Amino acid sequence: MPHKQGSSLAIEFSIGRTAGQPRWAWAAKIIQVDSGPRLWLLALLYAASGWAALQLGKTPAGADVFWPANGILLAFLLRTPRRYWTSYLVTSVLASTVAHLLIPYPIIPTLLFACANTAETLLAAHLLVEEDGREPDLERLRSAMRFAQFGILLAPAVAWAVLELSFQLFRQRLDPLLSVMFLTGDMLGIAIMTPLTLAISEKRLKALLAPRKRLETAAILVGVSIVSVSVFSQNGLPIAFVLIPVLLLAIFRLGGAGGAIAVFLVAVPGAYFTAHENGPFALMRSKLPIHQVFLLQLFLFAAVILLYSITSVLHEREQLHGELAALLRAAEMRAGQDHLTGLANRRSFDALLDVEWRRAIRERGSLSLLMIDLDHFKDLNDSYGHLAGDDCLKRVGEILGRAPLRETDLAARFGGDEFAIVLLRSSAQGAEALGVKIRESIEQAALPHPTNPHGIVTVAIGVTTLIPRPDMTVDTLLQQADRALYAAKEAGRNRVVERHGFETT
Numbered sequence: 001m002p003h004k005q006g007s008s009l010a011i012e013f014s015i016g017r018t019a020g021q022p023r024w025a026w027a028a029k030i031i032q033v034d035s036g037p038r039l040w041l042l043a044l045l046y047a048a049s050g051w052a053a054l055q056l057g058k059t060p061a062g063a064d065v066f067w068p069a070n071g072i073l074l075a076f077l078l079r080t081p082r083r084y085w086t087s088y089l090v091t092s093v094l095a096s097t098v099a100h101l102l103i104p105y106p107i108i109p110t111l112l113f114a115c116a117n118t119a120e121t122l123l124a125a126h127l128l129v130e131e132d133g134r135e136p137d138l139e140r141l142r143s144a145m146r147f148a149q150f151g152i153l154l155a156p157a158v159a160w161a162v163l164e165l166s167f168q169l170f171r172q173r174l175d176p177l178l179s180v181m182f183l184t185g186d187m188l189g190i191a192i193m194t195p196l197t198l199a200i201s202e203k204r205l206k207a208l209l210a211p212r213k214r215l216e217t218a219a220i221l222v223g224v225s226i227v228s229v230s231v232f233s234q235n236g237l238p239i240a241f242v243l244i245p246v247l248l249l250a251i252f253r254l255g256g257a258g259g260a261i262a263v264f265l266v267a268v269p270g271a272y273f274t275a276h277e278n279g280p281f282a283l284m285r286s287k288l289p290i291h292q293v294f295l296l297q298l299f300l301f302a303a304v305i306l307l308y309s310i311t312s313v314l315h316e317r318e319q320l321h322g323e324l325a326a327l328l329r330a331a332e333m334r335a336g337q338d339h340l341t342g343l344a345n346r347r348s349f350d351a352l353l354d355v356e357w358r359r360a361i362r363e364r365g366s367l368s369l370l371m372i373d374l375d376h377f378k379d380l381n382d383s384y385g386h387l388a389g390d391d392c393l394k395r396v397g398e399i400l401g402r403a404p405l406r407e408t409d410l411a412a413r414f415g416g417d418e419f420a421i422v423l424l425r426s427s428a429q430g431a432e433a434l435g436v437k438i439r440e441s442i443e444q445a446a447l448p449h450p451t452n453p454h455g456i457v458t459v460a461i462g463v464t465t466l467i468p469r470p471d472m473t474v475d476t477l478l479q480q481a482d483r484a485l486y487a488a489k490e491a492g493r494n495r496v497v498e499r500h501g502f503e504t505t
Contacts, residue, residue, distance in 0.1 A: 042076050043095045050099030056275045065271035067185040070121050071193025077125035078135040112166045120159030124151040138195050139256045141312040156186040191304040196264050199257035224262045228269045232279035240280040256311035338413040341397025349412035357474045368423035368431035368465040369481040375458045375493040377417035379451035428465040435461040435496040458494035
């Protein structure tokens with residue numbers, strides 16, 4: 001996401017100067033602090049999500065099911081240039097401190113948790129950001145694997161180890177279950193919230209909310225919410241498996257962005273009701289409600305794995321489909337192209353002429369056809385060989401390819417040493433003028449042709465223009481253009497003859 005220059009505040013530190021120059025190279029560096037709305041949005045989201053997660057710690061389970069704040073911060077960092085990371089990290093520390101103090105938490109554990117969360121997110125962002133500064137595309141298998149390795153596993157594990165060591169250094173007591181929940185909650189929070197936050201982009205939201213898609217998107221996401229609340233709010237039925245087909249539907253129909261939203265809509269009711277000893281995981285026979293939370297976390301990890309794996313497969317399938325479509329288009333172009341001259345071949349010419357002939361009958365529009373023949377080409381082939389003849393055809397084809405044609409017109413190799421140009425909705429005068437330009441361009445190119453009386457390559461061109469009628473066939477146009485070409489040859493070649501005796505109004 002591009003970062004607006006106007007939303008930053010630059011602070012320059014100068015250590016000293018000698019003869020007007022910085023004493024040290026690094027003294028001229030600029031530290032930029034993002035003061036735009038994105039920073040305030042992060043502060044609000046981080047504090048609110050952290051406070052909501054900590055509220056679950058007051059439930060009978062006494063555990064944070066997942067910690068969404070770090071996942072949100074990681075997504076912000078991945079979309080932000082490195083020079084702004086400091087301001088985001090400082091903001092996250094302050095927001096985390098506020099969220100913990102509102103519970104309230106003791107000040108030292110609060111600061112230790114805030115620092116551990118910040119270090120975790122910084123490490124994950126540093127390892128995940130692409131070399132060119134782009135955010136990772138988690139729909140690609142390689143990026144998803146890197147995200148799982150560094151973002152979900154390594155960074156939380158390092159932060160957990162640092163937190164354990166910090167509590168020992170400050171002689172603070174950290175409950176073993178709370179310590180484990182810090183690790184699993186952070187892992188799950190990053191796994192769920194980072195792709196969800198990255199999914200909230202203009203491009204992805206446009207795809208989900210497109211006019212033909214918005215009703216389906218709303219229906220599926222509302223359905224996921226209803227099923228999730230129904231599954232986790234009841235007691236007595238182990239029906240967590242009902243959520244799997246619902247998630248599959250969301251992933252397959254809405255893609256990675258919609259799937260990430262669906263997993264979040266499962267995680268929130270699941271965390272709330274399970275922490276209050278409701279839902280299918282509350283059926284577990286255990287004296288500690290926290291064990292039920294562990295089961296929920298395992299289920300959510302399975303949902304996340306399902307999301308990443310299917311999304312990666314769908315993305316690769318889409319890429320393969322795009323590559324195959326491109327190859328098919330290229331093959332169709334090659335099939336319709338003359339390999340020697342690069343112009344359209346006879347097959348493409350016949351297909352276009354047939355379609356435009358029928359269109360012209362319906363719309364009473366005009367069709368013009370130029371038939372172009374190289375003068376004394378057989379003598380060139382017989383005297384200098386087919387390679388010389390091929391080179392001559394190729395050069396003429398290049399000149400015709402540069403002719404001032406519209407996108408709807410077509411220049412083609414008709415066969416042998418003959419070329420043809422189809423003009424749509426052109427007047428007889430315009431078609432003749434184009435023929436004159438082409439004849440002059442070929443003559444001015446001065447392509448060697450020793451057996452031609454002029455010593456260079458020249459062409460005879462026959463031009464005709466018709467407004468087709470239902471009682472005509474396309475052969476009428478071809479025959480008329482061929483007669484005009486024959487007349488140009490009989491008149492001495494190297495000229496343009498236009499015949500429009502069949503033109504009607």
